[in-house]
Amino acid sequence: MAPDHDLVLFGATGFTGRLTARYLARHAPAGCRWALAGRSRDRLERVRAELAALRPDCAELPLLEADVDDAASMRRLAASGRVVLTTVGPYARHGEPLVAACAEQGTDYLDLAGEPEFVDTMYLRHHERARRSGARLVHCCGFDSVPHDLGVLYTVARLPEGVPLRIDGYVRANATFSGGTLASALEAFSRGPQTLEAARRRRAAEPRPAHRRIVTGAGGLRRVPLLDAWALPLASIDPQVVGRSAAALDRYGPDFRYRHAAAVRRLPVALGGAAGLAGLIALAQVPPARRALSARLAPGEGPSEERRARSTFSVRFLGEGGGRRIATEVSGGDPGYDETAKMLAESALCLAFDTLPRVCGQTTPAAAMGDALTARLVRAGLTFRTTHHGTAPAP
Numbered sequence: 001m002a003p004d005h006d007l008v009l010f011g012a013t014g015f016t017g018r019l020t021a022r023y024l025a026r027h028a029p030a031g032c033r034w035a036l037a038g039r040s041r042d043r044l045e046r047v048r049a050e051l052a053a054l055r056p057d058c059a060e061l062p063l064l065e066a067d068v069d070d071a072a073s074m075r076r077l078a079a080s081g082r083v084v085l086t087t088v089g090p091y092a093r094h095g096e097p098l099v100a101a102c103a104e105q106g107t108d109y110l111d112l113a114g115e116p117e118f119v120d121t122m123y124l125r126h127h128e129r130a131r132r133s134g135a136r137l138v139h140c141c142g143f144d145s146v147p148h149d150l151g152v153l154y155t156v157a158r159l160p161e162g163v164p165l166r167i168d169g170y171v172r173a174n175a176t177f178s179g180g181t182l183a184s185a186l187e188a189f190s191r192g193p194q195t196l197e198a199a200r201r202r203r204a205a206e207p208r209p210a211h212r213r214i215v216t217g218a219g220g221l222r223r224v225p226l227l228d229a230w231a232l233p234l235a236s237i238d239p240q241v242v243g244r245s246a247a248a249l250d251r252y253g254p255d256f257r258y259r260h261a262a263a264v265r266r267l268p269v270a271l272g273g274a275a276g277l278a279g280l281i282a283l284a285q286v287p288p289a290r291r292a293l294s295a296r297l298a299p300g301e302g303p304s305e306e307r308r309a310r311s312t313f314s315v316r317f318l319g320e321g322g323g324r325r326i327a328t329e330v331s332g333g334d335p336g337y338d339e340t341a342k343m344l345a346e347s348a349l350c351l352a353f354d355t356l357p358r359v360c361g362q363t364t365p366a367a368a369m370g371d372a373l374t375a376r377l378v379r380a381g382l383t384f385r386t387t388h389h390g391t392a393p394a395p
Contacts, residue, residue: 003107005035006352008081010066010098011088012036013043015302016112016142018050019341020087025051025058027345027380029353037064037077068094074101078109085110085141085348090187092118099126099137106133108351112344114144115188116237120198123362124205131361138368141347142340145241146365147315147382148260150374151330152242153366154384156252160322164255167320168219169242170227170263171234173313173335189284209247212254216243219259226327227316231261245366248359253321263316308334316387327388332381339382346376 009024011017021036028034036044044063051058064080066073068088078084078101088094091113102109103126113119119139130137140146148169155167188195218233239260246252303311311334319326332339347369350356354372365373378384 003080003082005033005062005081006083007032007034007348008037008064008077008084009034009348010037010077010084010086012047013038013040014087016337016341016344017087018047019337020085020345021047021051022054023341023345024348025055028349032349032352035062035064035080037066039065039067041065068097071097071101074098075105078102078105078107081107083108083110083348083352085344087112087344089113089115090118091115092121092187092191096122096125103127103130103133103135103137106130106135108136108138110138110141110344110347110351112142112144112340113139114142114237116240117188117191117195117198119237119240119362120195120202123202124198127362134360136351136360136368137362138347138351138365139362140237140241141344141365143313143335143343144236145238146343146347146373146377147313147330147332147335148238149241149245149364149366150370150377151315151317151328151384152258153245153249153370154330154374155317155319155326155328158326158328158386158389159319159324161251161253163253163322164257165253165319165321166257168224168231168259168261168318169238170224170229170231170261170316170318171313172263172315174311186284192285212247212250212252213256214243214246214252215257216240216246217259218261224263224318226318227263229263229265230267231259232264234260234262236260241364242366245364248364248367302337303334308338311335311338313339323391325388325390326386328386329383331383342380342382343377346380347373350376 009017009021012021024034036047038044041063048058048061048063064077066077074097084102084107086098091111092115095113095118099109099122152167156165159165216239222231224231239258242258246256313335314329314331317328347365350369350373356369356372359368374384
């Protein structure tokens with residue numbers, strides 16, 4: 001039977017879920033059949049009433065009750081939509097039941113996961129089933145990792161084909177975070193050994209592209225004269241996502257390297273940021289300290305609209321290959337919430353309505369949606385631009 005809905009948003013009552021629902025209320029095309037899903041019908045009805053104030057026809061949005069602890073409700077949820085997008089995290093704790101249901105039903109799945117252990121474990125457990133059913137499982141469809149994944153794709157397309165390519169990405173942002181983001185980060189930091197083991201098992205199981213070399217990472221602390229900044233290594237999932245896109249797409253060339261870092265203008269700030277992150281990771285290993293940190297910002301709470309309006313991000317990419325050198329940039333507003341909600345919603349609309357390469361199983365934003373999603377995000381207000389191109393110096 002055909003699904004009742006084009007899109008189903010699970011977690012619509014959470015902080016990022018509400019922002020995603022508002023974006024869809026404003027931008028979903030006429031005729032798009034979409035629904036709100038979550039544990040509490042009362043809370044879903046309140047969200048629907050808020051949306052109806054933005055767009056009166058949202059008063060008729062279907063509401064679906066579903067709970068990650070109820071496998072039958074997850075199956076019903078997956079069967080009800082062509083595309084299911086979820087903001088319910090931490091994903092390592094709450095994400096697998098919906099991934100499993102979508103892989104079984106052949107339903108396209110999107111999330112905001114930035115948790116490497118979760119993504120690797122979902123590959124090991126559900127990639128083959130999704131490949132057989134035709135489901136596309138696309139993780140990391142927010143600030144982790146759409147600007148970086150699509151930004152590298154945009155940069156690669158402007159370099160020569162069939163040659164070794166070297167690209168470095170440098171992130172700047174001035175945003176704050178919500179309770180859900182803090183909980184996910186602390187959960188991931190507390191599971192270092194499990195994360196390493198999941199990565200090891202995935203490397204052993206995942207086929208590698210023949211006759212091609214792909215290297216990703218952060219690199220060390222270094223000066224970047226072109227940006228007048230220091231590169232501070234970032235412990236994020238973004239390089240892994242870029243590397244998987246490179247493995248899936250021959251356009252990245254026979255020998256591809258990507259490094260990912262934060263761009264910080266002053267060395268003392270870079271060193272202080274590194275020390276602060278190390279301290280947070282250390283505290284996350286101690287359960288009472290982790291609980292105390294989580295209690296400072298409860299799930300569902302996040303930065304105000306005024307604070308988000310002052311937030312921006314930019315990612316600069318420096319690429320080189322085949323005697324050519326290029327600098328590109330992806331930039332936008334509040335990265336963690338307003339732009340993340342936009343990225344997730346546009347990814348769902350892209351999967352539902354655009355003509356795309358037919359891939360299935362666990363995949364990446366660039367491999368699944370690529371230029372189609374970039375075009376959507378540009379129309380939605382994000383900037384993708386080339387800032388410099390020239391000739392690389394002779395070796």
